[in-house]
Amino acid sequence: MEFSDSIEITEAAYERYDRDRVIVFTNPLQLGRAKIGARLTAAFVAIVVSMIAADAVAIWQFSRIAAPDRRLAQADQTSLSVLRVQLDLSIFRENLTALASTHDIRQFTTEAAALKQKFTEDVARSEELLGSPVDTEQDPAIRSAIETLRIMLPSQLDTAVELASAGDWAAVRLRLQDQVQALLNVSSLLVEKVGREVSQQRAEAIESSRRARRQLLLVLPATALLTLLIAVALGWIATRSITDPLSELETGARALAQGDFQHRVAIRGKDELAQLGRAFDDTTRRLAALYETLRANEAQLRLTIDTIPAYVWSALPDGSVDFINQRWLKFGGLSMEEGLGSGWETALHPEDHADFVQKWREAIASGKPMETEARVRRADGQYRWLLIRNVPLQDETGRIVKWYGTSSDIDDRKRAEEELRAAETRFRAFVDHATDALFVHDERGFIVDVNRRACESLGYTRDELIGMSPFRFDAALDDAAVQRLIERGSSGENVAFESLHRRKDGTVFPVEVTSRWFWFGDHQFALSLARDITRRKRDEEALRRSEYYLTEAQKLSHTGSWAFSPIAKEYIYWSDEMYRIWGFDLRQSLPALEAVADRVHPEDRERVLESLNKTVREGKDSANEYRIRLPDGTVKHIFTRRHAVFALTGEINECFGTVMDVTEQHQSRAALENAFQEIQELKDQLYKENLALREEVIRASMFEEIVGTSKALETVLSRVGKVAPTSSTVLITGETGTGKELIARAIHKRSQRSSRAFVSVNCAALAPSLISSELFGYEKGAFTGATQRHVGRFELADGGTIFLDEVGELPLETQLLLLRVLQEREFERVGGTQSIRVDVRVIAATNRDLRAAMTNGSFREDLFYRLNVFPIAVPPLRERKDDILMLVEYFVQRYATRASKDIRSVGRKTLELFQTYDWPGNVRELQNVVERSVILTTGDVLRVDESWFSKDSSEPPSLVQAPSTLAAGQREEREIIEAALAETRGRVSGPSGAAARLRVPRSTLESRIRALKIDKSQFKFG
Amino acid sequence: MVRPGNMSCKIERVLNSNNSVVLRVSGGIEGEHVGTLREVLRQEEQEVALDLAEVNLVDRQGVKLLAVSEANGIELRNCPGYVREWVSRMNRNANSGKEH
Structure with missing residues (x-):
């Protein structure tokens, strides 16, 4: 079917379609014969003309109303001017009469001239107004009166002036009175007539105006209505001439949209709408023809689509399927209704559903074709792999108007591919798990495949290696060498060589490469296997080094090594040092057994051969020291060890051994033995001397710093000597300053623990909350501040002695822990859970009366008895005054030496003071006094100041009472201590300190x- | 004779009924304990006071920390006399701009 590209719309054509039309639009005015623009222009012009005519009528009516008003105004002006003339006459008469009385000719003349001028002007104006054309008839007497006035007054005035100039003032006054009065009468008459006439004109004007206004009220609405009717009529006609054809076109378009190709639009005329209507009808006819053709083609296409061996469907732009061919429906066992929209998704395999739908949505969103594979359920329930392709159909603007899709069954191919892929995966796994790197090259030398080991060893990815020449990472071969290898390999030779491979990071490692070429199809390939031999090279290097070191070691130690074959009965290996020891030439071959045996000293030869045979035949290790004699007569002493190596069969495989040249050792052995003998004798002598010295040292240091020979002290030292060797717990009591720690140290030194630690703990010096952690240690994090594990004093003293000074100051809870240690010898660190066992000897000391403390409950009774196993009471200095002189001498010597002074004696008075003083601070106080005296002494005689000694020393101090007995209560105790501190200005220690004043230890x-x-x-400055 | 290392430092936190905190310090404020105490003080958000009744030893850094703490409004309770004197002297020197 052919269609012309252009459509010629003619009246004839319109007439031809007219018989088919359903609705015919008829225009009685035949406006359609003119163009729409011309029609609209004509209508607008007509409307404008009618409006102009209406305006002209209105103007005419308004002018009629204005005419009476103008006449009325003119009458008023005329009346006014006449009144002004009358007024001028009155003024004229009165002013001149008054001037005439004054006889002032000059003034009279001037005034007369001015009045004359004024009067003349007013009369002229009145004449002008009365002379204007008027519609009403004017009274002739008016003009006559005006004329009379205009003529008479100036002459009268001139006469009066002449009379005045002549000095006839009486005549002047007379003339003014008579003549001017007459003129006034005339003017009054004039005013009366003009007034009457003006009244008449006003009445006529008012009446005329009323009449004109009434006419205006009728004419103006009539004119406006007529104009409006004309405009409406023209507008309606022009609009209908457009809207009716448009309506017809709309009806036709709606019918066409509903598929009614029989509907015709018939519009008469020659305007644009008529042409559009004819074009529309022509297009409808062509579309009808096209539609019929399309329906035929579609039917044929559907038949084709349902027949072709493919699954075909189409979908709307939004993806909803609107057509599925019969083959697809038959495949899936679906009806058309079930498959349309998104019903087809039920046939997708559950595992593929989400992925396929996602891809389908992405394709719809992007407008790009889609191709994917998915499993679809067949009518028999079996899932088949389908290759699904969707392509969009776009209009000329690029907008997607349709999606078309096809599917083809690829299940067999898919299964074959999967099997092939699985086989390839298996093969790839085998290849990738190879311990050596595999490369496949083509005949040009480029890599076409590699295994995982190749990637790992070189640091490249598989994609990077494929296509790369192996020479890129071969650091040892140049192009020529590579070319030679390719030629050798391609000629069928298996090629093996060592080289260096360079990793991607630049590091190099040695490899052993073997290549084999093979044909695959029409092309030749090489399979190269590269083995990393870094370890082997390293081992070889280590072996070389080891051999070198062994050789050097043998050289340095004059030791050779050898191996002997029992089967061949000959040496199979000699080290270099063997040649040197035996005097054989290193450049020669291995010496024969006989040659070697000849160099053995004859006296030793049989013994040596016998030992060798014992090892060679029986496999038993053997060793000999013997002599060899070299060709130059030199005799060497040799020491040989032999060892047999057995094969798996149990037979002796070979023997090896060492030969050491011990000539030098042999020669020096005698000297050494002599020296050793001498040393042994000296050692014995030193041992004896050492024993003596130790005894002396022990005796001297047994009671280091425990000075005195008094009975009381000897008793103490005797007890120390008895208890020291044991591990018994000792409780040392005594006043402060009596040297309890010295006693404890003496016990430790004399015990078997003397080589281990002596740990001293002043229980009173530790913060109460830290006593447990200090004694037993703590774990990291046990409390805030425990930043690391801390070993306690008990743990430090393990194997040795712990000295618990001021044990009476321990809090009760710590006493309990201490009791457990004494009983069980184990404890836990603070914050720890693991029990720690220790072997510690406990020596406790106190200056308190522990029995009194037990009584008041501040000291545990069970702990007291645990500590009080072996009590030692250290006497106060006042009870061993015999020792004072010795102690003074001892301390003077110590501090004088330290101060580099030469003090030879002690003053008599000083000695007396020492002897008489009670020493409440005991030896420590004595020590301090002596030290102070030594410092202050200037000569060689020690002297002390009497004021240093407490005056209140007559009363001996006793053991410290328990805190509760110090005062009745804490308040009283506080008051006592504060009072003492106030007296001593805050000083605690010393003879004048608060401790001495209260008689308690510092x-x-x-x-x-x-x-x-x-x-x-706070008491320091009180 | 075995002598132990630095004196231990124990910091106990006591929360009063008025929601103020008292840090009761025992042992020595020296060495690494200074940093520990500084960190503990820094973590406190309530009103805090230091009870130093059982403090036996304080080194220069410890005193500096106590002086700074007191200058920042932290009350030093039961401060041992020598520590009190040292802290006061340090504060005086700091106020007079003297290098301490």
Whole structure:
């Protein structure tokens, strides 16, 4: 079917279609014969003309109303001008009469001229107004009166002036009175007539105006209505001439949209709409023909689509399927209704559903063709792999108007591919798990495949290696060498060589490469296997080094090694040093057994051969020291060891051994033995001397710094000597300063633990909350501040001795822990869970009366008895005054030496003071006094100041009472201590300190001051 | 004779009924304990006071920390006399701009 590209719309054509039309639009005015633009222009022009005519009528009516008003105004002006003339006459008469009385000719003349001028102007104006054309008839007497006035007054005035100039003022006054009065009468008459006439004109004008206004009220609405009717009529006609054809076109378009190709639009005329209507009808006819053709083609296409061996469907732009061919429906066992829209998705395999739908949505969103594979359920329930392709159909603007899709069954191919892929995967796994790197090259030398080991060893990815020449990473071969290898390999020769491979990071490693070429199809390939031989090279290097070191070691130690074959009965290996020891030439071959045996000293030869045979035949290790004699007569002493190596069969495979040249050792052995003998004798002698010296040292240091020979002290030292060798717990009591720690040290030194630690703990010096952690240690994090594990004093003293000074100051909870240690010898660190066993000897000391403390409950009874296994009471210095002189001498010597002074004696008075003083601070106080004296002494005689000694020393101090007995209560205790501190200005220690004043040990008072939270510093300046 | 290392430092946190905190310090404020105490003080958000009744030893850094703490409004309770004197002297020197 052919269609012309252009459509010619003619009246004839319109007439031809007219018989088919359903609706015929008829235009009685035949406006359709003119163009729409011309029609609209004509209508607008007509409307404008009618409006102009209406405006002209209105103007005419308004002018009629204005005419009476103009006449009325003119009458008023005329009346006014006449009144002004009358007024001028009155003024004229009165002013001149008054001037005439004054006889002032000059003034009279001037005034007369001015009045004349004024009068003349007013009369002229009145004449002008009365002379204007008027519609009404004017009274002739008016003009006559005006004329009379205009003529008479100036002459009268001139006469009056002449009379005045002549000095006839009486005549002037007379003339003014008579003549001017007459003129006034005329003017009054004039005014009366003009007034009457003006009244008449006003009445006529008002009446005329009323009449014109009434006419205006009728004419103006009539004119406006007529104009409006004309405009409406023209507008309606023009609009209908357009809207009716448009309506017809719309009806036709709607019918066409509904597929009614029989509908015709018939519009008469020659305007644009008529042409459009004819074009529309022509197009409808052509579309009808096309539609019929399309329906035929579609039917044929559907038949084709349902027949072709493919699954075909189409979908709307939004992806909903609107057509599925019969083959697809038959395949899936679906009806058309079930498959349309998104119903086809039910046939997708559940595992492929989400992925396929996602891809389909992405294709719809992007407008790009889609191709994927998915499993689809067949009518028999079996899932088959389908290759599914979707392509969009776009219109000329690029908008997607349709999707078309096909599917083809690829299940067989898919299964074959999967099997092939599985086989390839298996093969790839085998290849990738090879311990050596595999490369496949083509005949040009480029890599076409590699295994995983190749990638790992070189640091490249598989994609990077494929296509790469192996020479890129071969650091040892040049192009020529590579070319030679390719030629050798391609000629069928298996090629093996060592080279260096360079990794991607630049590092190099040695490889052993074997290549074999093979044909695959029409092409030749090479399979190269590269084995990393770094370890082997390293081992070889290590072996070379080892051999070198062994050779050098043998050279340095004059030791050779050898191997002997029992079967061949000959040496199979000699080290270099063997040649040197035996005097054979290193460049020669291995010497024969006989040649070697000849060089053995004859006296030793049989013994040596016998030992060799024992090892060679029986496999037993053997060793000999013998002599060899070299060709130059030199005799060497040789020491040989032999060892047999057995094969798996149990037979002796070979023997090997060492030969050491011990000539030098042999020669020096005698000297060494002599020296050893001498040393042994000296050692024995030294041992004896050492024993003697140790005894002396022990005796001297047994009671180091325990000075005195008094009975009381000897008793103490005797007890120390008895208890020291044991591991018994010792409780040392005594006043402060009596040297309890010295006693404890003496016990430790004399015990079997003397080589181990002596750990001293002043229990009163530790913060109460830290005593447990200090004694037993703590774990990291046990409390805030425990930043690391801390070993306690007990653990430190393991194997040795722990000295618990001021044990009476221990808090009750710590006493319990200490009791457990004494009983079970084990404890846990603070914050720890593991029990720690220790072997510690406990020596406790106190200056407190522990029995009293037990009584008041501040010290555990069971702990007391655990500690009080072996009590030692250290006497106060006042009970061993015999020792004072010796102690003074001892301390003077110590401090004088330290101060580089030469003090030869002690003053008599000083000695008396020493002897008489009670020494409440005991030896420590004595020591301090002596040290102070040595410092202050200038000569060689030691002297002390009497004021140093406490005056209140007559009363001996006793053991410290328990805190509760120090005062009745804490309040009283605080008051006592604060009073003492106030007296001593905060000083605690010393003869004048608060401790001495209260007769309590310094450490105890310090402890109580802390316990009671007394600030000592506040008493310093009190 | 075995002598132990640095004196231990134990910090106990006591929360009062008025929601103020008292850090009761025992042992020595020296060496690494200074840093520990500084960190503990830094973590406190409530009003805090230091109870130094059982403090036996304080080194220069410890005193500096106590002086700074007191200058920042932290009350030093039961401060041992020598520590009190040292802290006061350090604060005086700091106020007079003297290098300490």
